[in-house]
Amino acid sequence: MTSVREDLxxxxxxxxxPHERDLRTWLQRRFVAAAEVEDIVQECYCRLARLTDVARxxxxxxxxxxxxxxxxxxxxxxxxxxxxxxxxxxxxxxAGIDFLSPDRIVEARQDLGRLQSALxxxxxxxxxxxxxxxxxxxxxKEIADALGVTxxxxxxxxxxSLRAVxxxxxxxxxxxxxxxxxxxxxxxxx
Amino acid sequence: MHDRIEQEAAEWAMRHPLDRSAQARLDDWLxxxxxxxxxxxxxxxxxxxxxxxxxxxxxxxxPIEVLxxxxxxxxxLLGGGLGLSAAAVSGVLGWxxxxxxxxxxxxxxxxxxxxxxxxxxTINSDSQLRIVLASDSRRVELGRGQAWFQVAKxxxxxxxxDAGIAQAxxxxxAFSVIRGKDGVQVAVTEGTVAVWPSDSxxxxxxLEAGQFANFKAAGAPPTLGSxxxxxxxxxxxxxxxxxxxNDTLADAIASFNxxxxxxxxxxxxxxxxxxxxxxxxxxxxxxxxxxxxxxxDVEVAVTSGEIRLSRKKSADx
Numbered sequence: 001m002t003s004v005r006e007d008l009x010x011x012x013x014x015x016x017x018p019h020e021r022d023l024r025t026w027l028q029r030r031f032v033a034a035a036e037v038e039d040i041v042q043e044c045y046c047r048l049a050r051l052t053d054v055a056r057x058x059x060x061x062x063x064x065x066x067x068x069x070x071x072x073x074x075x076x077x078x079x080x081x082x083x084x085x086x087x088x089x090x091x092x093x094x095a096g097i098d099f100l101s102p103d104r105i106v107e108a109r110q111d112l113g114r115l116q117s118a119l120x121x122x123x124x125x126x127x128x129x130x131x132x133x134x135x136x137x138x139x140x141k142e143i144a145d146a147l148g149v150t151x152x153x154x155x156x157x158x159x160x161s162l163r164a165v166x167x168x169x170x171x172x173x174x175x176x177x178x179x180x181x182x183x184x185x186x187x188x189x190x
Numbered sequence: 191m192h193d194r195i196e197q198e199a200a201e202w203a204m205r206h207p208l209d210r211s212a213q214a215r216l217d218d219w220l221x222x223x224x225x226x227x228x229x230x231x232x233x234x235x236x237x238x239x240x241x242x243x244x245x246x247x248x249x250x251x252x253p254i255e256v257l258x259x260x261x262x263x264x265x266x267l268l269g270g271g272l273g274l275s276a277a278a279v280s281g282v283l284g285w286x287x288x289x290x291x292x293x294x295x296x297x298x299x300x301x302x303x304x305x306x307x308x309x310x311x312t313i314n315s316d317s318q319l320r321i322v323l324a325s326d327s328r329r330v331e332l333g334r335g336q337a338w339f340q341v342a343k344x345x346x347x348x349x350x351x352d353a354g355i356a357q358a359x360x361x362x363x364a365f366s367v368i369r370g371k372d373g374v375q376v377a378v379t380e381g382t383v384a385v386w387p388s389d390s391x392x393x394x395x396x397l398e399a400g401q402f403a404n405f406k407a408a409g410a411p412p413t414l415g416s417x418x419x420x421x422x423x424x425x426x427x428x429x430x431x432x433x434x435x436n437d438t439l440a441d442a443i444a445s446f447n448x449x450x451x452x453x454x455x456x457x458x459x460x461x462x463x464x465x466x467x468x469x470x471x472x473x474x475x476x477x478x479x480x481x482x483x484x485x486x487d488v489e490v491a492v493t494s495g496e497i498r499l500s501r502k503k504s505a506d507x
Contacts, residue, residue: 009234013242017235038192046228115243127244134241139207139346159200166196166236 012048015060017169018115022061023068025172032072043071118168126161129154199229203237207345294318295335298449298473300427308342309349312428315449323347336368338379338425351376352388356405356412359384365397366425376412377402377421387411432472439464439482443499446475454479457500461488 020041027037044067057063122130125147132138132146144151202216220226293313295301301313306323313319317335322328328349330339341349343362351358351367356374358367363381368374376385378397386394389409397403400418426433432445440462443454449472456462464486470478479497483490491498 006234006238009231010238010242012231012235013238017232017239042192042195042225042228042232044228045232046225049227049231115239119240119243130237130240130244133204133206134244138348140205155201155204158204159197162200162203162233162236162240163196165240166232169236169239 008049008051008054011054011060012045015054015057016048016064017166019061019064020170021114021172023064024170026065027068027072028172030072036072036075040068040071040075044068047071115165115169118165121164121168122161123157126157129158130161133158195223195225195229196233199226199233202230203233291322292318292320297451300430300449305342307344307347310340312338312340314338314427332367332369334369336366336370338364338366338428340364340380353405355388355408356403357386357388366421373407374405375402376405377424379421379425385412426469427472430472432470432478434466434468434470436465436467438462439466439486442466442478446470446472446478449473450475452476452494452496454497454499457498461486461499461501 023044024037024041027040028034032040044064047067051057054060119127128147129143132143133140138146140151140154144154147154198219202219205212205216208216220230293301293303293311295313295315295317297316299315303311303313305311305321305328307328309328311319311321311330314336317337318333319335319337320331320333322330324347326347328341328344328347330337330349330351332351332353337351339349339351339360341360341363345361349360353367353369353374353376356367356376358365358376360381360383363378363383365376365378365380365383367376376383376397378399378401380399382399383397384394385397385403385405387405387409395403395412395414397414400421401414401416402421403412403414405412420435423433423435427449432442432449434442437445439456443456447453452475454475468481470481475497476492479488479490479492479499482488482499487502489500489502491500
């Protein structure tokens with residue numbers, strides 16, 4: 001059995017992944033420490049992996065932000081840390097408008113452009129590997145034979161490139177980083 | 191920690207196909223840490239987004255009128271300079287030959303041949319091919335003529351048709367390959383097929399259902415086009431029929447003559463360009479000729495060996 005279904009991965013790739021960057025920025029602006037942002041994002045994907053039917057999710061972006069908020073609140077409860085107002089239900093009305101407003105949707109479209117420029121950074125070999133794989137599924141071994149390299153070279157090249165593209169697609173904007181640092185020190189001061 | 195998980199997830203996302211032991215190792219890896227399933231989903235989602243963005247440029251939506259239509263081929267290739275070298279791929283596909291099955295159809299014979307893997311080859315008149323099913327590959331060598339392949343899905347055993355100057359590769363799909371005097375045509379009726387010229391300088395091209403590729407010479411890139419209806423119509427022989435849709439009389443006659451001993455002979459070349467529409471039994475050229483006699487100024491003379499078509503004397507103006 002494959003534990004992650006191809007169709008789910010395809011949906012997440014099209015409907016969720018383009019919003020991950022905004023989610024990270026949004027969490028940082030709410031003074032969530034960097035390591036915790038990472039945990040929350042990761043847990044979002046764990047919950048998404050358990051979905052059996054995505055057809056009923058009409059607003060994937062809102063859905064993603066909602067599970068992220070829930071996870072953040074659970075973390076707070078579990079850690080019995082002083083609750084941050086910005087993540088509380090009271091503050092959520094604003095966030096709700098925040099992540100559904102039209103300019104946010106325009107930004108999500110820009111994320112497609114971000115994917116394109118991330119792809120431009122791929123090496124020719126990495127690009128070939130992705131294409132050969134997509135083209136009716138050449139296996140890793142076949143790709144390695146075709147390129148005249150070992151399987152582990154293909155695996156390293158491809159996995160490194162995949163991560164690099166993911167990073168370029170999802171890394172929050174620089175001003176967010178500045179805020180996170182400020183937020184991080186504030187969180188520690190509790 | 192996140193870094194390690196992300197790296198492992200990326201590796202698992204790329205690994206395929208998974209044999210039983212690899213699948214067991216993946217299941218182990220997923221069970222080891224609750225976070226692994228999420229990381230794998232994210233990696234697979236990223237891979238899917240990358241693949242879609244890379245391949246979407248090869249889609250052609252606008253239909254093209256005729257099968258021979260010239261298309262700018264650039265967008266069909268997997269990006270300039272990014273295509274696979276055919277030599278590299280031939281290397282992949284260069285399996286040792288095992289004992290194969292050789293099939294030749296006579297003129298007028300159309301044969302439906304179920305293969306051991308669940309695939310079906312429907313072989314047109316006057317064709318010759320050889321089929322080798324091995325544990326790691328499925329290979330058909332088309333010597334001449336035409337066959338339509340309905341390929342049973344099996345990711346571990348690619349299905350490759352070698353038509354001399356051109357190669358076509360599929361996993362689970364349906365497509366036709368014609369090898370004639372003028373070259374090779376691959377036309378896809380279902381799914382996706384990768385094609386490439388046999389010579390090393392060529393690029394791999396992806397064809398979707400309704401698209402075709404014409405190869406004229408060894409090593410030259412194919413001419414590509416999209417003509418779903420025309421492809422289906424050209425495959426009417428599968429049902430023992432010839433479908434004409436504004437085809438010339440000369441082409442129609444050539445089609446009937448492919449299937450029948452009794453040849454149609456056109457004695458008046460001025461009729462050759464007449465356009466015809468209709469669906470005919472391919473083994474009944476006399477019916478076709480009779481219809482011509484009724485609708486065109488054609489005189490039909492049937493003998494045991496041939497059917498002669500000439501312009502009616504009385505109709506000369």
